[in-house]
Amino acid sequence: MSENNYVELRHLEKHFKDFHASKDININISKGKLVALLGPSGSGKTTILRMIAGLETPDSGDIILDGKVVNNIPGSERGIGFVFQNYALFRYMTVYDNIAFGLRVKKTKESEIKERVSELLKLIGCEGLEKRYPSQLSGGQRQRVAFARALAPSPQLLLLDEPFAAIDAKVRVELRTWLREMISRLGITSIFVTHDQDEAIEVADEIIVTNQGRVEQKGTPRELYSRPATPFVAQFIGNSIQIKNYADFNCFEQRSPDSTAVLRPEFISVLKKNETQQFSTSADEGVVEDIIFRGSSIELRVRIHGVLLSASRSVNDTPVEVGEKVDVFVYRMYVIDGDTITLVDNDSLKQESVVI
Amino acid sequence: MGQKQKPGPFQWFLIILCAVFLCVMLILPLTYIIVTAFREGLGVYIKAITDEYALKAVTLTVQVTLIAVAVNTVFGICAAWCITKFSFHGKKIISTFIDLPVTVSPIIAGLIYILLYGRQSALYPILREYGIKVVFAIPGIVLATIFVTFPFISRELIPVLTAQGTDEEEAAALMGADAFTIFRKVTFPHIKWALLYGVVLCTARAMGEFGAVSVLSGHLRGKTNTMPLYVELLYQGYDFTGAFAISSLLVIMAVAVLALRSILEHKGGKPGDILK
Ligand SMILES: Nc1ncnc2c1ncn2[C@@H]1O[C@H](COP(=O)(O)OP(=O)(O)OP(=O)(O)O)[C@@H](O)[C@H]1O
Numbered sequence: 001m002s003e004n005n006y007v008e009l010r011h012l013e014k015h016f017k018d019f020h021a022s023k024d025i026n027i028n029i030s031k032g033k034l035v036a037l038l039g040p041s042g043s044g045k046t047t048i049l050r051m052i053a054g055l056e057t058p059d060s061g062d063i064i065l066d067g068k069v070v071n072n073i074p075g076s077e078r079g080i081g082f083v084f085q086n087y088a089l090f091r092y093m094t095v096y097d098n099i100a101f102g103l104r105v106k107k108t109k110e111s112e113i114k115e116r117v118s119e120l121l122k123l124i125g126c127e128g129l130e131k132r133y134p135s136q137l138s139g140g141q142r143q144r145v146a147f148a149r150a151l152a153p154s155p156q157l158l159l160l161d162e163p164f165a166a167i168d169a170k171v172r173v174e175l176r177t178w179l180r181e182m183i184s185r186l187g188i189t190s191i192f193v194t195h196d197q198d199e200a201i202e203v204a205d206e207i208i209v210t211n212q213g214r215v216e217q218k219g220t221p222r223e224l225y226s227r228p229a230t231p232f233v234a235q236f237i238g239n240s241i242q243i244k245n246y247a248d249f250n251c252f253e254q255r256s257p258d259s260t261a262v263l264r265p266e267f268i269s270v271l272k273k274n275e276t277q278q279f280s281t282s283a284d285e286g287v288v289e290d291i292i293f294r295g296s297s298i299e300l301r302v303r304i305h306g307v308l309l310s311a312s313r314s315v316n317d318t319p320v321e322v323g324e325k326v327d328v329f330v331y332r333m334y335v336i337d338g339d340t341i342t343l344v345d346n347d348s349l350k351q352e353s354v355v356i
Numbered sequence: 357m358g359q360k361q362k363p364g365p366f367q368w369f370l371i372i373l374c375a376v377f378l379c380v381m382l383i384l385p386l387t388y389i390i391v392t393a394f395r396e397g398l399g400v401y402i403k404a405i406t407d408e409y410a411l412k413a414v415t416l417t418v419q420v421t422l423i424a425v426a427v428n429t430v431f432g433i434c435a436a437w438c439i440t441k442f443s444f445h446g447k448k449i450i451s452t453f454i455d456l457p458v459t460v461s462p463i464i465a466g467l468i469y470i471l472l473y474g475r476q477s478a479l480y481p482i483l484r485e486y487g488i489k490v491v492f493a494i495p496g497i498v499l500a501t502i503f504v505t506f507p508f509i510s511r512e513l514i515p516v517l518t519a520q521g522t523d524e525e526e527a528a529a530l531m532g533a534d535a536f537t538i539f540r541k542v543t544f545p546h547i548k549w550a551l552l553y554g555v556v557l558c559t560a561r562a563m564g565e566f567g568a569v570s571v572l573s574g575h576l577r578g579k580t581n582t583m584p585l586y587v588e589l590l591y592q593g594y595d596f597t598g599a600f601a602i603s604s605l606l607v608i609m610a611v612a613v614l615a616l617r618s619i620l621e622h623k624g625g626k627p628g629d630i631l632k
């Protein structure tokens with residue numbers, strides 16, 4: 001165990017009646033880190049967060065905060081700030097009273113409260129809104145107020161449950177950056193739940209991937225991308241597509257009878273028939289089925305060996321058309337055999353590098 | 357809701373049907389009560405309602421109503437709070453039982469208490485030892501009224517509390533607020549109007565309760581006669597003016613309560629109070 005761990009979860013188990021919601025959860029989070037809990041819906045992200053906050057009690061296992069086992073300490077004494085999924089702002093209190101609530105409960109002096117609240121309002125850029133009720137705020141403002149309310153009692157650990165879920169796409173991107181800046185400025189250890197990978201990758205220092213009540217992998221966004229530890233992570237991260245007949249592709253061999261493969265758009269390059277490239281000889285022929293303009297790039301859906309792959313081309317490349325026959329070159333794929341995954345390069349890459 | 361249309365012939369027919377129905381079923385009888393009450397002049401009316409027994413009946417009704425409403429308010433809040441904010445075994449059963457008084461005939465409610473506290477009950481000797489008289493006495497009337505009216509408040513509160521969810525309470529609890537603070541600061545502002553509305557309904561029902569009270573009261577004039585019972589008594593004694601005069605009082609009280617209800621509804625719908 002490292003000295004630096006602020007949050008440590010050891011062998012946490014949680015059942016809801018017959019449903020096994022958390023299975024042997026082991027997580028270490030260092031002080032000051034911003035960590036994302038990423039996983040599909042129902043994978044137990046909220047349950048983990050609620051156990052840390054003391055809103056749920058684990059069946060077994062230890063929750064350790066700052067070196068102390070806190071299983072039997074009520075949530076309110078764990079030094080935690082919690083931002084709820086729908087903010088749960090007190091709707092009959094003004095913004096000021098919302099932020100002041102936690103301080104008032106602690107019997108802080110009214111003058112100190114005033115100081116702290118105006119400091120926080122300034123931090124979240126909501127000065128002048130203190131007399132409003134939550135219903136009179138925009139989604140983004142509500143989120144900021146919820147954030148300020150959670151921070152008011154100066155918690156050591158900030159927990160955020162899908163902080164951006166209820167906000168529309170454009171503002172969401174702004175808020176992400178804002179939140180990231182806020183948290184790194186305050187240096188407060190934070191865990192946030194999300195099922196949006198882009199969000200996790202952009203905001204978090206580290207990502208914990210959950211699936212069916214288990215932790216699949218913990219690592220930096222880069223690690224998850226380049227070294228997925230489990231088949232689930234390989235499929236879940238990136239715009240991945242799983243295929244069975246990977247041996248149909250040129251220069252890939254069947255590794256074992258029941259193995260499958262995961263392909264990502266960045267593993268694939270699509271060339272027009274007249275374009276040539278170093279490895280064109282070992283490319284497969286596919287048909288373009290759909291073209292989606294993504295602004296900075298063009299996403300293609302290409303049918304090849306009976307499967308639909310997605311790939312991208314630069315906007316500067318010669319345009320392709322729907323129905324056009326193209327050459328598809330697959331650089332590499334993850335081959336999944338039971339619980340093991342292997343990154344397999346295209347055979348021609350090895351051969352030609354030998355030639356060169 | 358959908359857009360309001362201009363009424364066509366069929367809609368007019370429905371509107372008129374409703375109006376006629378209301379007239380025949382409600383407005384005519386109510387007018388008749390008032391007219392009959394004043395038929396022999398204001399003097400007789402005033403005499404009828406200031407009669408010693410009449411005043412006693414009014415006082416008793418008001419007392420019983422106040423006690424029943426107070427008890428049911430406390431009970432209703434507790435029940436609604438438990439049912440909506442916690443999950444525990446037997447929750448379904450409790451929430452079904454709360455509805456029971458609405459479905460059971462009041463006469464049966466009365467009889468239950470007679471059997472429970474009357475002479476033939478095993479509890480009777482104990483009650484007698486402590487000098488507590490339930491059946492044919494005011495406690496019995498209060499019990500019967502509480503029984504009949506207890507669903508009203510919790511039934512108003514449960515949907516409101518369910519809609520609110522438990523997040524705000526959890527947020528407050530995480531910041532270290534105790535249960536009472538949470539109720540006062542977070543839950544109560546939310547249920548305020550629904551609660552008042554429930555209290556109004558409960559009051560109206562408590563004032564008018566006849567069946568269960570009739571079984572338990574023993575009809576002791578000036579002692580255990582509430583207004584509805586007193587009306588019946590006068591009516592059976594062929595004192596129509598008296599009966600209608602007291603009835604008119606009950607009607608006026610009911611209308612006052614309904615007016616209060618409308619005001620509350622109006623206030624409750626004010627933006628800034630019911631947010632969102
Ligand atoms: N109070 C509860 N009672 C019973 N089952 C529950 C309860 N809370 C959660 N669960 C179950 O536990 C599982 C994990 O729930 P959890 O809320 O942790 O998922 P999540 O990963 O946060 O999902 P989402 O992204 O949809 O919020 C779900 O299948 C859910 O149905």
Ligand SMILES: [Mg+2]
Pocket residue numbers: 045046047193
């Ligand atoms: Mg969740």
